Amino acid sequence: MNVIVDLCLVPIGVGVSLSRYVAACEKVLAETDLNYSLHANGTNIEGDWDAVFAAIKQCHETVHGIGAPRIFTTIKCGTRTDKSQQMADKVQSVKEKL
Amino acid sequence: MNVIVDLCLVPIGVGVSLSRYVAACEKVLAETDLNYSLHANGTNIEGDWDAVFAAIKQCHETVHGIGAPRIFTTIKCGTRTDKSQQMADKVQSVKEKL
Amino acid sequence: MNVIVDLCLVPIGVGVSLSRYVAACEKVLAETDLNYSLHANGTNIEGDWDAVFAAIKQCHETVHGIGAPRIFTTIKCGTRTDKSQQMADKVQSVKEKL
Amino acid sequence: MNVIVDLCLVPIGVGVSLSRYVAACEKVLAETDLNYSLHANGTNIEGDWDAVFAAIKQCHETVHGIGAPRIFTTIKCGTRTDKSQQMADKVQSVKEKL
Numbered sequence A, B, C, D: 001m002n003v004i005v006d007l008c009l010v011p012i013g014v015g016v017s018l019s020r021y022v023a024a025c026e027k028v029l030a031e032t033d034l035n036y037s038l039h040a041n042g043t044n045i046e047g048d049w050d051a052v053f054a055a056i057k058q059c060h061e062t063v064h065g066i067g068a069p070r071i072f073t074t075i076k077c078g079t080r081t082d083k084s085q086q087m088a089d090k091v092q093s094v095k096e097k098l
Helices: A019-030 A049-065 A087-095 B019-030 B049-065 B087-095 C019-030 C049-065 C087-095 D019-030 D049-065 D087-095
Strands: A002-012 A035-039 A042-048 A070-080 B002-012 B035-039 B042-048 B070-080 C002-012 C035-039 C042-048 C070-080 D002-012 D035-039 D042-048 D070-080
Touching: A002 A019, A002 A049, A002 C002, A002 D002, A019 A035, A019 A042, A019 A049, A019 D087, A035 D035, A035 D087, A042 A049, A049 A070, A049 B049, A087 D019, A087 D035, B002 B019, B002 B049, B002 C002, B002 D002, B019 B035, B019 B042, B019 B049, B019 C087, B035 C035, B035 C087, B042 B049, B049 B070, B087 C019, B087 C035, C002 C019, C002 C049, C019 C035, C019 C042, C019 C049, C042 C049, C049 C070, C049 D049, D002 D019, D002 D049, D019 D035, D019 D042, D019 D049, D042 D049, D049 D070
Parallel strands: none
Antiparallel strands: A002 A042, A002 A070, A035 A042, A070 B070, B002 B042, B002 B070, B035 B042, C002 C042, C002 C070, C035 C042, C070 D070, D002 D042, D002 D070, D035 D042
8 A cells, every 4th residue: 555644743841952863764774775855844655555654654653763852744635446645646646726 | 651642533525424433433433442432523632652542443344344435634642751651541630720 | 614723833943942932823813713722732723724824824914923933833623524524523532542 | 913834625526636626726826916836745934824724715716616415625834023034934944044
């Protein structure tokens, strides 16, 4: 089962600047074969369900490991069985209707 | 790693009434050992990370299996290493400050 | 336009314990005529769109006012034109299918 | 109060293809002075709180107006008082740590 995810991980208890922790997650994703793309409010990721959620778990473990005592994460997650769709298709499909 | 999750699964392409699909997810959760609680905008679940996310994956598979061609899910997900905390503790902790 | 919302406000840069800030939001809601209900991962609120979002804005202002330099909030938000529905109806509707 | 938002609006009861409705929201945003950017799982928007949430309300009204009987929307929403920050700054700040 393929999934397209928007991951937004917020470390808590490490002060107000969070970019170091988001960068650590980007490095976790860079070690995978997943397709991903950072944006202003999260990171879009696509791939096999198990691989995507294994990466998300590793992000939590990594961010705890570099000092965050608490993490709050928001995940938006889409699956479909009617057709195969990639992240770029979703944006393209909207742009064609503009 | 323990996790407290808020799961909100929205089947797409099955019309306007979604409760049958949410009920199917509740039945998936009832088959697990996880602690969970339905509310007006989702279901709170707590337990081991792997068990919780295995249940969420099974919800997606089940809802596709009973006819939804597309699913959009929102997951809020909290982990912490500084202390053990359960769902009831979170509500209690706020109520003590009221 | 009526709306049913799930509000989850996370103050950032105030340490690891957040319940004091969530309690401040509950007090904001208590001053309104809105129907609301705290749960383990947020607060469900229902009412007129403008009144609900005015309250959410006031929560942000209040939490900044008591010391949080940064806030990350997740809002799930449902509207419908086919029928009038309240929070309790949503839970009841699922429970009837169990 | 400035806000950076991620808006993801899901019309329910209109079948499986949603891009027409997302395009209608993009057109609403195009009529405003807000800075916004479509991505694979939503649209990032930045601007004054009231202007941003007025646009979001207008998206709901517009999508109901073109036929969706039910809408489920997820909003991630960030405010800060410690410094002024724009969407591009957030991405840049992470990239500098990679």
